[in-house]
Amino acid sequence: MNTPLIELRDISRTYRNGELATTVLTDVSLSIQPGEFVAIMGASGSGKSTLMNILGCLDKPSTGQYLFQGRDIAQLDKDALASLRRETFGFIFQSYNLIPSASATENVEVPAIYAGMPREARHRRAERLLTELGLGERLRNRPSQLSGGQQQRVSIARALMNDARVLLADEPTGALDSQSGKDVLALLKQLHERGKTVIVITHDPKVAAHADRLIEIADGQIIADSGSRSEQPAAPQSPAEEHPIRGLLGDTLEAVRMALRALRANLFRTVLTLLGIVIGVASVVVMLAVGNGAQKEVVDRISAMGTNLLLVRPGAPNTRRSVDGSTNTLMPEDAELVAQVDNVRAAVPEMSGRATLRFGNTDYQTSVTATSPDLPLARSWPVANGVFLDQQDNARYAAVTVLGQTVVNNLFGDQDPLGDYVLINNVPFQVIGVMSERGATPWGSDQDDVVLVPLNTGSLRLIGQRHLNTITVMVDDLGLADQTQEAVRQTLIQAHAGVEDFQIRNMASLIDNVAQTQNTFTVLLGSIAAISLLVGGIGVMNIMLVNVTERTREIGIRMATGARTRNILQQFIVEAMVVSAIGGALGVLFGLAFAAGLQALGTAIQFTSGPVILAFACAFATGLIFGFMPARKAAHLDPVVALNAD
Structure with a gap:
């Protein structure tokens, strides 16, 4: 006797729900040879569906041994069991178990997807199987668009997709009309004649009569086994089609x-x-x-003010300017000393204050900055119209001014201000230039709302002070900015009798x-x-x-x-x-x-x-x-x- 295809030895199956235990199968033993057509018949609740699930490796027995071709199923892990279901078993369910969102062809292709069959190959095979089963015109229909008999045919085609050796049919005619049921049984008979091992689970003696062997089950035990009705060996099974296996990319796609x-x-x-x-x-x-x-x-706004600048301001580091002016320690002479330091391209002294401007019948309050001719260079701020202040203007205390664009807009509107005179704190100044538009600073102040006058003129006639608010130092080589900063610091400490009553800010560090x-x-x-x-x-x-x-x-x-x-x-x-x-x-x-x-x-x-x-x-x-x-x-x-x- 050849090794049985399927052999069960004292199989039992018990389901547990907390402390409640329900035994469905008890000491079931049977063997099935390749190519048999077996009907397992029993009433509802007899355990026949549970037996089918165990035979198809969908479920595991609680006790006993299941051998498939002599191999103990208990030794297989989940993926090995999946491989056995994929390559050996084909399931035909009473309720069809089709995927509702997939077409008939796509439902049939499912086993081949997991077998790694390429898309075109499995598509052709699925269509051929459906056509052979009389569904050639229903390939794109979804399950809801098919009758019960047609859905069962799709289920059979799916079971045959990977050329399964064993077909497990659970009540294959239970949900069908009589004619559809006869057609399905005829198909199973044909498949058996082609070498398939067919196992039908049924409660209907008429269905069981089509099988060559009848096994009766009741209360979880086999009560009768007719044995095979045929003495003939099983017909040879047609070889499965060979297809190249899809790789990881194909799986992902x-x-x-x-x-x-x-x-x-x-x-x-x-x-x-x-x-x-x-x-x-x-x-x-x-x-x-x-x-x-x-x-x-x-x-960008800070960079527009100049990244190669050092700002020198009065007051010791980490202190605020005092009310009595004791921190007002920077003088114009300090700017002249700083200008002589190596790598300093320009040192621009600045003092500022508030002033009221008048032109015609219009008054306007703004800030006045007294500075030197190097301011446009140090600030990268060119003159838009006219000229900027020069050394002669400063030397002769000239009453000339260069206006920011905001001041021009408020005092002159669309009129050209060049050559006109404005009163700054009631002192007449001639407008010789207009600065290009600069916009707001990063902290929100308007850089164009300013009046620029020569340093000496502003100190004497407008602001009334000699000390500076800022010295803007333009560094020639930015790579030497730190060394230049230290040189400027030492120069000013020496000029201030060893006292560091000022602070220096590096604009590059500020940007960082x-x-x-x-x-x-x-x-x-x-x-x-x-x-x-x-x-x-x-x-x-x-x-x-x-x-x-x-x-x-x-x-x-x-x-x-x-x-x-x-x-x-x-x-x-x-x-x-x-x-x-x-x-x-x-x-x-x-x-x-x-x-x-x-x-x-x-x-x-x-x-x-x-x-x-x-x-x-x-x-x-x-x-x-x-x-x-x-x-x-x-x-x-x-x-x-x-x-x-x-």
Whole structure:
């Protein structure tokens, strides 16, 4: 006697629910040879479906031994059992167990997907099987568009997709009309004649009569076994078609296709899930663009004032200017000394005060700055019209002035001010130039709201002081700025009898500090936006958990047709990642569009690839992270429990 294809030795199956134990099978022993047509018949609740689940490796016995071709099934792990179901068994269920969102062809292709058959090859085979079963005109129909008999034929085609050696049919005619039932039984008979081992589970003696061997079961025990009616050896089984095996890329692409189909089947819920990701990604893109734009604008404004500048101001370091003026220690002579230091291109003395200007019947209050001719050079601030102050103006205490654009607009409007006289604190000054428009400083003051006069003239006739408010030092070689700063410091300490009653600020260092502050601000904005992305990720996880719950039967179907743990895990992770990727792409587009709108309204925006890549990568990672737990839950479902889910 050859080794049996299937051999059960004293199999028992007990289900436990807390302390409650229900025994469904008790000491069942049987053997089935290759090529047999066996009917297992019993009343409802007799344990025949449980026996079928054990035979098909969907369930495991509580006790006893199941040998398949002499190999103990108990020694196989979950993926090895999936491989056995995929390559050896084909299931024909009473309730058909077709995937509702898939067409007839796609349903038939499922086992071949997990067998690694290329898409075109399995597509051709599925269509050929359906055509042979009389469904050539129903290839694109979904289960809801098929009759019960047609759905059962699709189920049979699916069982044959991987050329299964053993067909397990659970009440194959139970939900069919008489004619459809006869057709299905005829098909099973034909398949048996082609060498398939057919095991039919039924309660109907008429169905059991088509089998060559009848096994009766009652109360979980075999009570009768007729043995095979045929003395003839089984017909040889037709060899399975050979197909190249699809690689990892093919598996991933197939998972993406299934994910898109599943998401399309629940379009409204998918849109709501996408919305959370879109808002999160768009927030990251917009807020980082705003933060980077604000940083660039502030740094540019400071840079426009000159990055190669040292600002020398009165007062010892870390002290405030006193009320009695004791910190007013910088004098014009200090600027002359600083100008002689190596690597100093210009040293511009500045003193300032408030003044009232009058032209015609218009009065205007603004600030007056008394300075030297080097100010346009040091500040990179050219004259727009006319000329700037020169050394002769300073030497002869000339009553001439150069106006900022804001002053010109308020006093002269559209009139050209060159050559006209304005009263500054009731002293007439001739306008010889107009500065180019500069805009606001990073701290908000208007740089164009200023009147510039010669240093000596302003000191004597307008401001009434000799001490300076600032000495602006222009460094020639920025690489030597630190050394030059120290040289200026030592020069002034020596001139002030060893007392450091001044402080020096390096504009390059100021820019670095401002940039760091703005970076912190940008990170803060990005963190706030990331919270939106996190909320979107939680939404993805919730939806995927709902998906797993709603599609539990589909998961069972896939496991019954040979899906490994990693296949189920991959499918649901890919679904979450596809949602996140689509949401990320839409979020990036909406974020860029919104940021462009803000830019059109005057908000400082800086578009860079970094925030876009970061936001999209975060969305993708969100799908991976938040999709893992639902996917893991799906991958570890019990096949029998999943198949019986409502």
